[in-house]
Every structure is written in C-alpha cells, then in structure tokens.
Amino acid sequence: MPAPVRQPRTLHDKIWDDHVIDTQEDGLSLIYIDRHLVHEVTSPQAFEGLRTAGRAVRRPDCTLATVDHNVPTVSRKNFTNVQSFIAEPDSRAQCQALEENVKEFGLTYFGMTDRRQGIVHIIGPEEGFTLPGITCVCGDSHTSTHGAFGSLAFGIGTSEVEHVLATQTLLQRKAKNMLITVEGTLNEGVTSKDVILHIIGVIGTAGGTGSVIEYAGSVIRGFSMEARMSMCNMSIEAGARAGMIAPDEITFDYLRNRPLAPKGEEWDRAEAYWRTLKTDDGAKFDKEVHIRGEDIIPTVTWGTSPQDVVPITGSVPDPANIADAVKRASVERSLKYMGLTPNTPMQEVKIDKVFIGSCTNSRIEDLRSAAKIVLAAGLDAKVADGLYAMIVPGSGLIKQQAEAEGLDVIFKRAGFDWREAGCSMCLGMNPDQLSPGERCASTSNRNFEGRQGAGGRTHLLSPGMAAAAAITGKLTDVRKFLSADAQEKVASGPKLKLTSPFEFLTDPVLPPPAPELPTRVAPTSGPLPPAESPSSVEKFTIVKGIAAPLHIENVDTDMIIPKQFLKTLKRTGLANALFYTLRKDPATGADTDFVLNREPYTQAKILVCDGENFGCGSSREHAPWSLNDFGIRCIIAPSFADIFRNNTMQNGMLPVALPKEVCKELTEDAEAGFELEVDLEKQEVRRANGKPPIPFTVDPFRRHCLINGLDDIALTLQKAQKIEEFEGRRSQVWPWLDGFGYKGKIPLNPAKQAAKMEW
Ligand SMILES: CC(C)[C@H](C(=O)O)[C@@H](O)C(=O)O
C-alpha cells in the first residue's frame, strides 16, 4: 500500500499536530504545553487550587515565574525586601504570595533583586525560554508575543493556569488558520507598531476571533525579532487566539547562545527541526488578508479601542459622517471620553504624559528608535514644558544594555525619567498612572477607558512617535525628525559616548550573559491525585431570572473589572467591582444610573448584550468571577472573545452566542422587565412574553461538563498514562524541550543578594 499523501499544512497545523496527546471524537484535544510563564496577578488562586487538591507542579523545569505588573519602577538602590519596598498592601501581598508559591512549588523565579526580572513576555524570549515550534502559555493575554518565534503561544485564565501547573496540558479545540501578508516596502518612519495598528484598523478588534494569525510577506521577513514580537504581541488586540511568524535565520541568530536555548549538538538538531516549521505551498487558510506596505504611514489611535486608528496626518473622525446609529453612538462616546473635537487634526492634539514601555515596545530596539528621535531633535532638545515622559525598559537586562549603549544618557539629558523594569503605566497596577483627564502618548497596546488610570486618555503609537510627542508636546509625525536636515544637525553636534549618534543603530551590543548558568534537570512528573477529585464548580442546568440589557460593542475585560480589583488573592468578593467605572461616579463615588444599579436589574441573573465581541482584551478571570459574584450566571451576546468565553465556562457560567438581531430583541424583553429562562439541557432560551423559545448551540464537551459540574483537571488526569507516553516521545524527538531549571538557586536571602547588586 502506498503511504497516504499528506495534505499541505500551515505552520499552525504543524505545531498543533506535534502537540496533540489525545483527541476526543468531538474534536476536543488534549495538547501538551512546553513552556509556562507565570506572574503574580493571575497565579495566586491557581497555586491555592493546587494546594487545596494536594497537587504538585508537574513540570517545574518548563515553568518560569517573575513579578511584573505590581512592581514599582522607582530605583531599587535601597531595596531590601518586597515587604518594605512595595507600599501598596494589595500589590505587596500579590508579590509576596508569588515569592512564597515559587519556593513551595520549586519554580524558577526572577524576583526583584534579579537583573533578569522584567515583563513576562520580555524575559521568555530574552532567556531563550521561548523557542520555535513550542506551545507556550501564560495567564496573560499578550502571550501571543512569543508566536514571533514560530511557536503556538496564547493567553489563558487562572483556572487554566492551574490546569497547566498540575498537568502540563490544556484541553483545546483547534483554532482556524488566518493569513495576513504585508508585502512591499515600508515608508520612512513606519515601524512594526504602525503595521500592526494599521492591520487592526483594517480587520477590527474581532477580525481574528477564533483564529491563529500567521503573518507573512516581505515586510515581515525583513523585520527583526523585536519588531516581530511587537506585531505578534498585538494579535490579541485583533481578537486572535495567537499570532505567529515562521522561524528563519533572524530567529536563529536571535536565539543562538541565549541562556536557555539548546547548545552544541542539540542546537543543530533543534535548528534542523525548526527549519521545517513553515507553511507548505498550497496549504489552505480559512481567511486571508493582504496589506501593501506602501499604504501604511505612521499611525496613532484616536479612540478607546485599538481599532480606532488614524494616520498621524489625519484628523479626529466626525460622527456626523457615520450612517450606522450604533457605530455613531460608539464613536460619540469614545470622543467624549477622549475629550476630542471632531475634525481636529491629530497633530494639534496636546499631550500631558509620554509612556515608552510595555510588552509591546520596551525592548532594546524600541529604546534605540526613541533615542534616535531625541537625538535627531538636536542635542539641546528637551521634553516639552509641563510634560512628563517616562521610559520603562522591559527587563533589568534591557535596562543594563541600554545603559551600556548610553541611551539612558540621551534620555535623561532630554528630561525623560529613566525607570526600572515592569508593566508600569501600561496598566497602572503599580503607582505609575494617569490622573483623570490626562492625555498620554503611549507605546503600549490598549487604549481602553481607564486603562492607564481612571479618566486617563491613551493614544497608542510607536516608540519613535512617542519620543517625538515628548519633544513637541503634541502628537507629531515622526517623519519630521527623520528629514535630512534634522540628521545633518545631529551629525554636526558634539559627541556623546558614541562616535556617531547612530552608531548603536548599526552595531548593537550583545546582551550581557545571564548572571547564573542554568543546571540541566531531568524531567519529573509530580504525584498524581485520585482521578475522582471533586469539582468546586457549580453545575449549570437552567438559569431563570431578570436579564439586564447592555448596548455596548467590544465590552472589554478592563471595563468589566478595572485593574485595581485584580490585586486580590481570592476568586470571590468582587461583586462591587463589576463594571466599576460605569457604576460609580468618579467624582462623588455615588452610584450612577448604569443598568446594574437600577431595579430590577440589581437582581439580574442574565446579561444580554447586543454589541459584538463581548469580553475582549485581557485574560483576567476576575471578569467572570465578578459577574458570578454579582449573581450573573449567563451572558448572551452576538459574539465573545475566545479567552473570556473559556474563562466563563471554567466557572460554571454559560456564554450564549446568538445573532445580533436576536440579542437586540432579547434586550427589548429585558428592558420591558420580562424574565428569561436559559435551559442548557434543551439548549434554548425561553421568553416570558409568550414568544417562541430561541435555540442555541454550545460545545458538546463543555455542555456536558457544565451540566455535571465536572472538574477539567480531574478529567485530564484520567489520561495520565497518555501524558507520560507523550513526554517519553517528546524527550526522544525534541530533547532540548526537557527544560532547564534553576532548582535550589532561588535567592533565599534577597536582602543579601540586593546588597551585592548595583542598581
Ligand atoms: C493581568 C493580566 C490578566 C492582563 C492580561 O491578560 O492582559 C494584563 O497583562 C493586561 O495587559 O491587561
């Protein structure tokens, strides 16, 4: 018999196929997870779950933890311990909880005295922990960043973090294949940040829902790893499950000699495998989008969604020109929040703060491109009067390298504040925040209402554009600083540490070696619990009650629960946090007339929204926890963001997707005060106004779990033997994936270590 002919496969297909441990008849697969990154915000409840069930971490050698979201970015010169350094009690508690958890569970941890500490999505690649061909997860939506290496990398919620810690696997349904090509030549001043903002403007924040996007084409191939990471990072802003780019010489050059990358003969084997990781000719994509590089010019956002983009040469949109009433209302709402007048040229918009940082744009190349603009503005250029500009490197090592290149001198001399590594003002879980009404030019990835501080206004842009805005005090076309005249001016000026102002652009310094070399540890399996472990998840059969109507598109999880409530160590007590900014008057703290504050909706068990893309943005499971705590067990909407949908079902809640017109009708029922009855067994929504029931469908496996209140982890552990067999094969075929650990090398006395370090 001739061997069956294999269909051409996409890069995503290949990585997926290599990680499937088991597939059920209905298509649900158990996939192996090669790399798990952990941070302090989304892990405490997961470790608590392990503790309660008496479970161990299955693969400490494939798990890497750090603190990033809560850490203050002020100087650590006087750091002795987290207890005394972090003033805010909840932030402190989360960081301390992680310190304790990594000790208890034996995990590799980059704490605040470690130069390798930084934003979780920066340190994975920097260490070579992120590799081509792997599956990589983290309780964080921007895990998509790691797809830049040709890996399948995606964000998960806290329940899934617990699942991965306990089993090193996840239950997943394969996503669709989407291709986005960018061909041609980019205009001067256009960076990968402009390219991804432009793409999101074209496809919208739900354009990638249910898909893994592969970015291809000559423009992408020409990008450095840093630029590719910025692109893949924002795949989540396009609604995609993940983004990826096939590995090539640029990828291999970046990874060679990274502390955790394979070495010697193992590198050669790995590289040979990685070279097979590209989409075959003739492979089919479910969706394709083709973009011309020439069409992109430096881009900036004007509104409160990452899809609200405009070329820097454009103007604030005018709602009067929008025919669709819902869209018009949404633009009006955004403009009101942003304090912008229709038709104002973007370059006349004045800025109060500039933030250069975040997992999108805080890498060495980002800092170089911002420094280039500062230099191009002239050696006497200064941050505009009254403006505050901060630079937050993505990791301690990036900070160190930038200082070795003299970038800090360029920034500080121009009046920028040079900070320590962390998430910082991207989200403001630490003290770095906008005040109400302040406007920020930010290199981060989300411009949601209140994202950088309650009432704060965010314009997303590239590092060069942010630097230009810092100097002029307004949103500015970066190309003004790239003219021959400006460069001439700089070239003739006095010299800094560098022999030419742009020397660092062509001759980058290699990253300094990591302070400690890892020790190889054999893969271990943690003790397996009894398969019949009880589930704490409530069963869902029928939910009947008041339904609250909501008319908002793209309800993001920052809106469902703002960042200040993510600092909890529990899953409960979040009812008051639900839709906090919509429910509380910022000035008085009094209740607003938001629907959930009004009778009878204070008793709502169901939320009906007629806007698409409910639950987009961050992976915070706090969003379903707060809905649940309020009493809402079912959300009906035209479409859901992938991670949010998953997170609700992990908590015994039901997301029901129905056509937009049907959702609209149901919001009318809700407004008239009619109760709704959602029956999961019969898969129908019954209406109290005598109209016929509305059928819906739910993933059969999830339906079964919800109706019976089953625990995913216990179910997965019934397949322990298959997982072990997979691990055996994995060790033979991909030996470099049996990770490296720093077991036993976690600093036990941070104070002593801090004293040794120069900050
Ligand atoms: C805290 C975390 C859950 C969150 C995310 O998933 O994205 C955060 O990193 C963010 O950017 O909002």
Ligand code: SF4
């Ligand atoms: S998006 Fe911002 S808050 Fe989230 S991980 Fe990245 S830097 Fe941190």
